[in-house]
Amino acid sequence: xxxxxxxxxxxxxxxxxxxxxxVSFVKEKVAHLHKKSGLRVLDIGCGTGEIxxxxxxxxFEVIGVDLSEDMLTVANHKAVEAGVKVEFYQQNMLDISGxxxxxxxxxxxxxxxYLHSEQEVQKTFANIxxxxxxxxxxxxDVHSVYKMDSIFMNGPFVSAEDQVSFIxxxxxxxxxxxxxxxxxxxxxxEHNEDYARFDEFHEQRTFPIEMYQNWLVQTGFRVQxxxxxxxxxxxxxxxRILITAKK
Numbered sequence: 001x002x003x004x005x006x007x008x009x010x011x012x013x014x015x016x017x018x019x020x021x022x023v024s025f026v027k028e029k030v031a032h033l034h035k036k037s038g039l040r041v042l043d044i045g046c047g048t049g050e051i052x053x054x055x056x057x058x059x060f061e062v063i064g065v066d067l068s069e070d071m072l073t074v075a076n077h078k079a080v081e082a083g084v085k086v087e088f089y090q091q092n093m094l095d096i097s098g099x100x101x102x103x104x105x106x107x108x109x110x111x112x113x114y115l116h117s118e119q120e121v122q123k124t125f126a127n128i129x130x131x132x133x134x135x136x137x138x139x140x141d142v143h144s145v146y147k148m149d150s151i152f153m154n155g156p157f158v159s160a161e162d163q164v165s166f167i168x169x170x171x172x173x174x175x176x177x178x179x180x181x182x183x184x185x186x187x188x189x190e191h192n193e194d195y196a197r198f199d200e201f202h203e204q205r206t207f208p209i210e211m212y213q214n215w216l217v218q219t220g221f222r223v224q225x226x227x228x229x230x231x232x233x234x235x236x237x238x239x240r241i242l243i244t245a246k247k
């Protein structure tokens with residue numbers, strides 16, 4: 001999956017997302033550490049760098065990695081504009097290597113859901129374990145089974161805005177708790193009233209919470225906390241699951 005042209009309108013589409021929730025989540029989880037600033041952080045699936053740059057502004061030493069070269073181009077430009085030092089690298093989360101150990105590794109905004117098999121999730125967990133310092137933290141979020149099986153199936157979702165409009169169809173994927181996203185975007189030409197169309201296809205898959213727990217423990221992690229939607233205990237209708245694990 002490559003974001004391509006999508007990278008350059010991604011922030012416009014995500015403008016209502018409260019990225020500060022993820023930053024607050026990180027700050028809460030590291031609050032007990034004796035070293036609260038200058039922590040080495042790896043942001044996997046960093047996209048256009050919204051969370052990465054915010055963490056850098058909080059005093060973290062951050063490196064961002066993403067599979068999409070276009071996303072990283074946008075992220076690097078934004079970091080320069082924000083006046084923060086962030087290093088960005090194009091890597092697949094399945095094969096991340098070449099870094100010194102980190103105090104904290106995060107995978108946010110359901111990026112982990114782009115892995116398609118149990119083996120890929122387990123391999124990613126193993127890579128992250130190797131990249132963490134002893135007692136280092138691993139924080140990530142995933143779509144809940146309920147969201148994949150119910151919420152996404154309530155589409156299509158349509159947005160009609162002046163600059164960017166889209167039609168978003170969701171279909172059940174071939175695996176349990178998986179979704180195929182078909183998106184058509186209509187982007188207004190800045191020089192005239194014409195709209196350019198481009199299409200994107202994305203696949204996501206999630207697993208029951210118990211499976212994520214078991215894979216983390218098998219890797220060597222200690223699962224410290226599981227919550228949902230940033231504010232509550234996991235419920236049947238929770239949509240975003242957040243997990244904290246320690247090496």
